[in-house]
Each structure stands twice: as structure tokens, then as C-alpha cells.
Amino acid sequence: MNAVPAAFEHPHDAAQFKRVQRAGIELYQAHIVRYAFDPHTHEAFGLGAIDSGVERFRYRGGDHLAPPQSLVLMNPDVLHTGRAETAQGWRYRMIYIDAQVLAAVSGERGWWFADPVGHDAATARRVSALLAAMWRSDDALAIDGALLELVDAIRPHARGARPPAARTAAPDAALDRALALMHDRLGDALTLEALAAEAGLSPFHFLRRFKARHDATPHQMLMALRLFRAKERLAAGIAPAEVAAEVGLVDQAHLTRRFARMYGVTPARYQQQLGTRPARRAA
Template identity: 35%
Template sequence: MDAPGAREYARFHAADDLGGLELLSARFIEHRFAPHVHDGYVIALVEEGAERYRYRGEEHLVPAGSFALLNPDEVHTGSKGSEQGWRYRVFYPDTGLVESLLGELELPNSGLPMFRGNVHADPDLAAALGHLHRLLEDPGASVLRRQTQWREVMLELLRRHAALPTPRQPGSEPLAVARARELLASRLAEPPSLEELAAVVNLSPFHFARVFRRATGLPPHAWLKQRRLEQARMLLKAGCVPIEVAAQLGFADQSHLARQFKQAYGVAPGEYRRACAR
């Protein structure tokens, strides 16, 4: 595979923390896909140019900012839909992964969902898909965040474009939320995965994530981020230097701490520490 700086490139990745979910980032110009099938779903977001493909006996054009949805075992092709070709991001969730998500939502078993339509201009969902894909490619992103956002985006995609029944509203589950908050607060540097959190409180991962958000107003990874920043502020006020704070609280590095701290409080960690010392 070529590097992204080349005229054409293709970068493949498998997310082990999401059951081996396969991902592709690519730019193609002259490449043409012969008729083929996938045994799972295809979710293809075009970010630049346009892709043309044949599916169910018809030609379809996917312009930048839109996405194509293909069901399992459907023959399709792929080629450029503009002179500059196309740059896109693709998710290939297999049927077992989608079935497990639906099982977590405790929906009636009515078989595999099928996407309706082909090409969709759905701006906020397209943005969410692009953000999720980049997140899943980022080796520094936390497993907790990746697993939570994957579920949230897929739920919205299936609700909008596969006639998925609306899941029941999550209950309050105060004891489960309290236990999860305790566990997260005790493991700021090495947070548990979504599956581990859910197992501790005896809920399915998807149901737990929705219960937690309803109770706190934040998904688990965002709640964890707030607690890390609060603890960072306390340590800096006590005189700890930023590099030690970053290491102690599980930030990827000092610059990671600096970005998040400034976003939250408007000043850099070092500046905050010096001001408190004065």
C-alpha cells in the first residue's frame, strides 16, 4: 500500500477492540473495482471528488460529503465519478458485529437490518462517520471512547437508514452509574473498556452507555476526560510540573494535556501552575 502523499493510496486497518472491524482509507483515480461482493455491510463516505458504482442494475454517483450504504452479498463495482477521482473512508462491519450491537439494544429479533436506498446526503451523520473513522484509525485514542462512539454512530445510522425500531429508553440505574463512576475515577490513568465497565455493573455495553449518558449528561469517555482535567488542575496547583501530571493521569504526552487543559480552562498547564504559585 502506498503512503497518503502518493497520487493514489490505500490504507487498511482492523480495529481489534471492535471485533476486528475492517476500515479502509483510500484515494483512487484510475483504479476500477471489478464486480465483487462483501459478506458484510459497506459504509463508504466520500470526502473528495466523486465515486461511481453499479449496484442492483443501476449506476450511482456518490459526491463528496455523501455516503453509500451496501447490504451484504450484493454485487457492485467502483470507479471514479470525477476527473480527480475520489478520496473516501469505508467501514466493513460484518453481520456478526451488527447482530451483537442489536443484541445489546435488546431489540426484537427480526433478522439482519437492511439499508434502504443507496446514496445519502445526510450532513450531520456524514460528519459523525468521518470523525468516527479517524478516531478508529488513531492508535492513541482510548478504547473506551472508540467503543462508545462506534455504538452511538451505528445506532443513529441504522435508525435513519435501516428502519431500525426505536430502542426503549434507558432507565436511571443509579447504582450501576455510581459504581461505574467509582471505577472510572479510580482508574484515570488506565481506564477500563466499555465492555469491562458494563460487565462490572451487569448491563450490556450499549445499554450501559445510554444509561450513563442519561444520568450524567456525558458518555463515559467524556466524563472520564472531565475528571482527568479536574485532577490535573489540583496537581498543578499543588506544584506538580505538567510532564509529571500528564504521565500520572494517563494523557498521551504533555502536549495532549496542554491541548485539553487549554480547551477547558483557557490557559496552558504551565501558566496555570505559575499563576497558582504566585
């Protein structure tokens, strides 16, 4: 029996993913009233618009509010949460686009967003309309055209590169070694001591330093990385039970519970939405 039902507990909560013909792009639309998303990452730019309601989310150590007709502008590899700030929840549309795809579409490298919320109602309405058109269309050429229009609309909110403060604060070779170990050993039961040893720090010095840099504990980061890897493997059509074992989760029920808490849908529903659900084996 699955730990999480196929639908949200609240009847108005709903989330859907959709693939388009171009690799490195995923569309998402949702209306969330009661649900609260665990810290998670998409390892891609998360660009979109709030259609109604207000979202509260934690991002880079701060709490942010995204009101109606505002832009959501998230950089890759940043853990974030999400919950409704208003009683009616919030309704929004997003596109998750890999950095190399964004560079190819825009013709520019090094895009970076200083603020995760853009207060630009006209552009937010335009972005929402373009995302809705991409969702409805089955015409690859039309989708690519809408994608270019969307990128052009958002361009004024992007920096050419990370702000200088972010560049100087980000490098930390010790923590980067520990993060690389997480990526390399997602299926292993890592300990604080093992991660700290990789960083060359005492365990609790490492823990404090990691939390200060990432606004997350090593366990939260490891779980987010595991679930993102699981998302990639599910999108490739791998069976959830096999994926759970690959990324170091206890079993399929554990994967189902954690995946739904981070992305708002169960693994089975995610595969169903993308059309990658594995075929049942004959008895």
C-alpha cells in the first residue's frame, strides 16, 4: 500500500508536469492550497508566474512572498520550499530549463537572477500566457517560438552573470568536496563524520559551515539531491522500486512519500504525466 495517495489530501491541491519535444525543458502547473513543499532543487532555472494567490517560500536564507502577477525567477541548484500564504492558495505556471538550453535559446551565457521574485505584472501575464500556450500545443515549431518569446520577455530581469557578492561568497573548496561526495554516493548511508572528513573539518564545524552556506543541513541537501536524481531516472522510464534502491531510499513507499513531499506528485503520477511509466511485467 502506498504511503501517499495518488491525489492530495485537500481537493483543491493539484500539480502537473509535462514534457515538450526539446530535451532539458519541463513544464509545470499547479494550484496549491494546503500543501507545503519540502526543501528541494530542480538543478535548472525555474522561471514562471503567479496567476493568483500568494506563495511564501524560503530561498537562499530568506523568506520571500510572490504575489499575484509576479514572476518567479530561481537559479539552478538552489534549495527552496513553497507554501500558500493566502487562504485560497496560489495558482502558478513554471518552466524548468537547463542552463545550457537557456544559453542556446537566448544566445547568451551566464544568466543569473539576483531576486527570486520579479514585480512586473505585465511580464508575468505574458509569461503565464506563453506557458499556457506551450502546455496546450502539440506543434514543436510553435512551442519553440513561444519559448523564445518567453526568454525574451524575462531577459530584462536577468543579470549577465552572478553578482560580485555571490561570486566572492560562493567558493568553499572544503564544502565542495563534501558536496561532490554526496553526488558520487547518493545510494550510500553517509554520516556527518564521513562528510566532515572529506571536507577536512571537525564534524560540527562542518555542520555549522554547511548550514550557513546552503541554508540547509547536509541531510536536507542529500535528500534533495537523491530526489532530483530519482526524478531524472523516473523521467527515463525506470521503475520506482528500482529508482528507490539506486538513490539510497529504504523502499518504493519511502520514495513515494518523499517525492510527493518535494514535488507535489507521486512517482507513478509523475511518470504517467510524462508518458514514461514502465510497462507491467508479465506474471
